[in-house]
Amino acid sequence: MNSAPKLNTFQHLIGEHQTFLEAKRIAKQFSLSELPVLITGKIGTGKNHFAHAIHLESSRSNEPFISVNCSTHSEETLIHELFGPNGNTGVFQKAVRGTLFLDDVWRMPASVQAQLLKALDSDTEKPRMICASADRSVEHTFRQDLFYRLNILTLTLPELSERKSDIPLLTQHFLSNSGQQLLIDPSVFPVLEKHAFEGNVRELKNAADYMATVSSGGTIQPYDLPPYIRGTID
Structure with a gap:
């Protein structure tokens, strides 16, 4: 309950x-x-x-x-x-x-x-x-x-794959709730938008939590993405 x-x-x-x-x-x-x-x-x-x-x-x-x-x-x-x-x-x-x-x-x-x-x-x-x-x-x-x-x-309710244009907005929202002052490089968003996100918004939040944890600077870069997402980079 x-x-x-x-x-x-x-x-x-x-x-x-x-x-x-x-x-x-x-x-x-x-x-x-x-x-x-x-x-x-x-x-x-x-x-x-x-x-x-x-x-x-x-x-x-x-x-x-x-x-x-x-x-x-x-x-x-x-x-x-x-x-x-x-x-x-x-x-x-x-x-x-x-x-x-x-x-x-x-x-x-x-x-x-x-x-x-x-x-x-x-x-x-x-x-x-x-x-x-x-x-x-x-x-x-x-x-x-x-x-x-x-x-x-x-x-x-729509799947995240049906509203991929919301991925930047959602990612920034989750990062803003991390308790850190973090920016995100625009090059990160195309990589996120290529990912299937079968776990939908919950999976995107997990990815944002990962990026906030591993980032060593004030700006999230593509190499800060979770490996299973980063691996989709051409």
Whole structure:
């Protein structure tokens, strides 16, 4: 469980590419609703950050935002985490006035799906549900009736490869948060833009952290890039 103490407002979501700005626009509209949200996107595209931003922009912003990753728990511990030992002391109840964010939701075991559906169908007060998955399709083991309860407002986040023009902006943002006064030589950006970044923004942040650590001067140079990226230089 993660109560997400760090602020992730829409202002903290960095990017100027049209696909990213459109995702932010839609997410801001979703924050005005109480309907469930389903966020899809590859690893590292910022699903948790978008979910938290939607919460902070909503009427529930002063209430808890609780995050649970469904893929990191066994069937038994996930039931205990969500509903508690007696069905009313888990995070589903703790987030009842706020937002419950379920990451990797399609990994949820069938027995937990049944209990979640029962809780959502009850007449009691419920949390705002935001779910996320790296998959764009439902696995065959997921209940269709629960899927259609969760899949109402859908948001797909773009991969970094779809908004490569944001790489310089994001890199400078991450370096500015390193606690050092660092510049970056323009020759670094073409090398970064050639890299696939299958880990998306998360992988780019890792690269920026590496460069900030190994740089011996005030300006980042191509030789400060991580070796696996630097190796792509022609």
